[in-house]
Amino acid sequence: MDQYDEIETGYPPADSSRHKTNIPLYLILTILTCGVFNLYWNYRQMVACNDLLSRDEFSFWIWFLLSIITCGIYHIFYQYKMSRAILEIQRARNRELFDNLPLISVVVTIIGLPFVVDCIHQHEINKLVS
Numbered sequence: 001m002d003q004y005d006e007i008e009t010g011y012p013p014a015d016s017s018r019h020k021t022n023i024p025l026y027l028i029l030t031i032l033t034c035g036v037f038n039l040y041w042n043y044r045q046m047v048a049c050n051d052l053l054s055r056d057e058f059s060f061w062i063w064f065l066l067s068i069i070t071c072g073i074y075h076i077f078y079q080y081k082m083s084r085a086i087l088e089i090q091r092a093r094n095r096e097l098f099d100n101l102p103l104i105s106v107v108v109t110i111i112g113l114p115f116v117v118d119c120i121h122q123h124e125i126n127k128l129v130s
Helices: 003-009 023-032 036-053 060-069 073-092 101-110 114-129
Strands: none
Touching: 023 036, 023 114, 036 060, 036 073, 036 114, 060 073, 073 101, 073 114, 101 114
């Protein structure tokens, strides 16, 4: 994308390299902080997907508030929605699709391992921006 693409779409060119993260480090920081660091990790994934989609699909504060209000049920929907967005990006960039990502995301989150889903999502984002 160049400066003219920014004018046409209304979005700045995506700096994809800033969306790649060290998954083991983020997982360790999430465990050491009893999940608090995961809030930041989810925020980073939302920013990455919004940037790669060139639209504001995800809002950290809406996700945060609805997850609290619904006692975590909204988070399950969010994991599904994030996985669908990753598939959309993969499709748009003609990358290999992880077709079962939405199902895996929901099932693994329901059984109480949302950090594993975050690792999977980040792995897919890292592949997209590499």
